[in-house]
Amino acid sequence: MARLLPGVRTVQATAPRRSGLLRSFLLGGVSGVAGFCSGPILGAVLTMAATEESLMVAGTMLAVYGAGMVVPLLGLAALWNRLGATARARLRGREVQVGRLRLHTTSVVTAMVLVAVGVVFVTTNGMAALPELLPPVVLGSLQTTVLSVSAAVPEPLLIVLAALGVMGVWAWRRRSAASADAPAGVPATGQDVTEEVAP
Known part of the structure; x- marks a missing residue:
């Protein structure tokens, strides 16, 4: 068992232990609503x-x-x-006061979006009654095309090609980042370059 310094208390020892059916019920309810x-x-x-x-x-x-x-x-x-510091500050928003309430612009915008999504879900039966973005004929033709292409090309080959593509993009980004961080006149690979001095 690890020994602690004198006067140092763990969070577990100082935090109040709360357990019970009500806490489990609330946690499950929040998880169900959020998911x-x-x-x-x-x-x-x-x-x-x-x-x-x-x-x-x-x-x-x-x-x-x-x-x-x-x-x-x-x-x-x-x-x-x-993003720069200015853009981050704008996205973080600022605090506003409405009467006795002190609100934050980010919280207000998030609440409005959640209310709008809830209204849309209630009025459209979970978005089932929304008009389709694409006609059924177009969706059927796209599905037929995808199925024909997937039947012609082996699935392991597609997975290997996708993995190679992701690895290639990662290697290219890493090389470009290394070349951008390297100082002028020094190669990005980190190898030492010795200059030949004429006698």
């Missing part, structure tokens, strides 16, 4: 993967679903790092 949009989709993907005969196809479906959940967050994080 009502991604839960059915995840269940459908898991069902399709479980009933798929090919393990490669099932793994690909799960990987694509995971990438769809993670890649947008990574893109937002990369975009946030590229």
